[in-house]
Amino acid sequence: MKPFAAILIAAFFQVVNAGTLFVFDSPNLIVLKSEGKVFGYYGFIHQILPFSCQFFFMQNGAESASEIGIDSFSLDAGKYGYENRNKDYDISGKIFIKNSDWIIQTTDSPPGCGGAVGSFLKGPEDSHPTSYTEVEEVPAIAIRTVIRKTFLFDKKGNVFSRRRGYFTSGDVVAVIEQSDIYSYVRFSHPATGKITTVWVNRKDLENPFPTH
Incomplete structure (x- = not known):
């Protein structure tokens, strides 16, 4: 041996394999659908500047063909369970889906987010929202x-x-x-x-x- x-x-x-992983054109977005609910994570760390945007989100109710309500949250370093999250960063939002394009809109910016590391304040009716295109399901x-x-x-x-x-x-x-x-x-x-x-x-x- x-x-x-x-x-x-x-x-x-x-x-x-109990669910489906949605793979997007941006490697920073992870979305999984399991038992009829959507769970996700967005993580971006700037390679040069000390900026980062990292948060989790999960479906908070029923979904339509084009819209999913979500709750987002963030975990402090060294605290990895949901019960240990920083509740000051509990933020609601919605996912809008049209064809293969997804837009994530939150009611406030998740901690560290905005600008080059990820902006989530704009919805489909706003000018130039950030969208993510689904390219594969696994x-x-x-x-x-x-x-x-x-x-x-x-x-x-x-x-x-x-x-x-x-x-x-x-x-x-x-x-x-x-x-x-x-x-x-x-x-x-x-x-x-x-x-x-x-x-x-x-x-x-x-x-x-x-x-x-």
């Missing part, structure tokens, strides 16, 4: 927050081999499938937009949304 750092084996592999399970440094793994058969790199606490991923020990995730870097799909330890992920 090779060293622990090189190879791990997970038995009882299972695949569960079976998926959930959106999760990384709660500690977690190493990356490749999978061949039922063998998981550690590769170079890691995610850090606060990173947000979409879970595509999972085994008893690992989750296969899609990560979009909030500064570079680079997409990484890889396996990580399930214990290093936490649900940022309400569980009830």
